[in-house]
Amino acid sequence: MDTFYLDHAATTPMREVAAAAWMEHAQALNPASQYGSGRKARSVADSAREEIASLLGCEPIEVVFTASGTEADNLAVQGLYQASPLNRIVSTPIEHPGILETVNALALGGAEMDLLPIGPDGRVSSLAALEIPAAVATMMWANNETGAIQPVAEFIAAAQASGTPTHIDAVQVVGHLPVNFAELGATTLAASAHKFGGPRGVGLLLARRSPAPSAVLHGGGQERGIRPGTLDVAGAAATAAALREAVAELESEATRLSGLKKTLLDAILQRIPNVLVHTTEPALPGHLHLSFPGAEGDSLIMLLDSLRIEASTGSACSNGVNRASHVLLAMGITETDARGAIRFTLGRTTTQESIEAVLAVIEDVVTRARTAGMAF
Numbered sequence: 001m002d003t004f005y006l007d008h009a010a011t012t013p014m015r016e017v018a019a020a021a022w023m024e025h026a027q028a029l030n031p032a033s034q035y036g037s038g039r040k041a042r043s044v045a046d047s048a049r050e051e052i053a054s055l056l057g058c059e060p061i062e063v064v065f066t067a068s069g070t071e072a073d074n075l076a077v078q079g080l081y082q083a084s085p086l087n088r089i090v091s092t093p094i095e096h097p098g099i100l101e102t103v104n105a106l107a108l109g110g111a112e113m114d115l116l117p118i119g120p121d122g123r124v125s126s127l128a129a130l131e132i133p134a135a136v137a138t139m140m141w142a143n144n145e146t147g148a149i150q151p152v153a154e155f156i157a158a159a160q161a162s163g164t165p166t167h168i169d170a171v172q173v174v175g176h177l178p179v180n181f182a183e184l185g186a187t188t189l190a191a192s193a194h195k196f197g198g199p200r201g202v203g204l205l206l207a208r209r210s211p212a213p214s215a216v217l218h219g220g221g222q223e224r225g226i227r228p229g230t231l232d233v234a235g236a237a238a239t240a241a242a243l244r245e246a247v248a249e250l251e252s253e254a255t256r257l258s259g260l261k262k263t264l265l266d267a268i269l270q271r272i273p274n275v276l277v278h279t280t281e282p283a284l285p286g287h288l289h290l291s292f293p294g295a296e297g298d299s300l301i302m303l304l305d306s307l308r309i310e311a312s313t314g315s316a317c318s319n320g321v322n323r324a325s326h327v328l329l330a331m332g333i334t335e336t337d338a339r340g341a342i343r344f345t346l347g348r349t350t351t352q353e354s355i356e357a358v359l360a361v362i363e364d365v366v367t368r369a370r371t372a373g374m375a376f
């Protein structure tokens with residue numbers, strides 16, 4: 001029996017081209033050394049950096065390899081905060097924990113934190129807080145749970161008007177929507193290779209020359225001193241290969257996945273009563289976040305898993321306890337309804353057959369989960 005993986009926003013299988021590049025350069029040595037093998041490794045890393053820069057509309061020097069999207073987010077937000085004489089941070093309540101917890105930690109250390117309001121559609125609804133200058137303003141380009149695309153151009157323009165540097169968490173966007181860092185005008189931008197078919201454990205931080213984030217990690221000065229440590233050359237090459245393919249098929253995949261998502265959503269709404277749809281357009285093509293009030297998200301996930309369908313609640317759970325998502329709460333969804341949430345995220349391996357597999361069982365799964373009721 002086949003397994004249908006519908007959690008591509010969490011991580012997506014590595015592309016063949018990325019695995020091949022990874023294997024090809026697995027033996028690469030230290031690209032910072034001056035002898036032949038070092039120069040050879042350096043040339044592979046340079047090519048990867050140049051290719052990523054050209055695919056994302058920035059200069060090669062602006063590409064900083066990190067170990068994850070979380071690390072890129074931390075280095076940018078903490079580093080820009082440290083680089084500024086101001087102590088104010090602007091963000092949103094729907095950020096991924098990689099940003100949210102970083103901002104919270106800085107607030108505990110004395111930063112003044114201002115969170116922009118969120119409308120019922122899951123988007124930032126007012127940029128007024130950006131009128132007052134801040135050390136850094138940080139917002140995601142698209143939300144990892146709902147897929148909602150945020151008003152990123154307006155956010156950057158408003159921050160620029162008050163001279164505030166901006167960090168954009170584009171982890172869900174790079175490889176899925178067109179990105180041009182120079183045109184965007186952000187100060188820094190985070191991406192993560194495993195979200196577009198590269199290896200897990202490689203992140204990207206795009207960072208303008210100025211203002212540059214101050215060093216958060218201290219070491220041998222690699223990656224402009226922003227991310228010191230010996231570079232993972234094979235990971236860099238695999239990331240470039242994955243991004244090349246992802247960008248090449250971006251448009252056709254967006255059309256294909258939006259079509260599959262529509263089929264799934266229309267059929268769910270037709271067959272199942274009382275469904276809350278949290279994904280509002282414009283959204284990432286593969287994201288569909290819903291609640292089935294009266295059902296526990298965990299029950300839905302476990303019942304689907306027993307039928308070899310892999311989806312997630314979308315929110316981070318702690319110690320196995322299903323917590324209402326902070327994103328849905330910020331949108332004004334009640335705690336009980338938020339706990340009935342399930343996120344299907346479609347990706348490269350998703351086909352019509354995957355959608356039919358979900359549709360064949362979803363009515364029964366929701367009925368069973370609703371009969372079981374809420375845990376407390």
Ligand code: PLP
Pocket residue numbers: 009010068069070071073096098140142143144169171172192193203
């Ligand atoms: N930011 C967003 C919006 C994400 O969706 C994720 C991962 O889910 C991250 C940051 C963290 O990326 P990584 O898993 O590479 O640390």
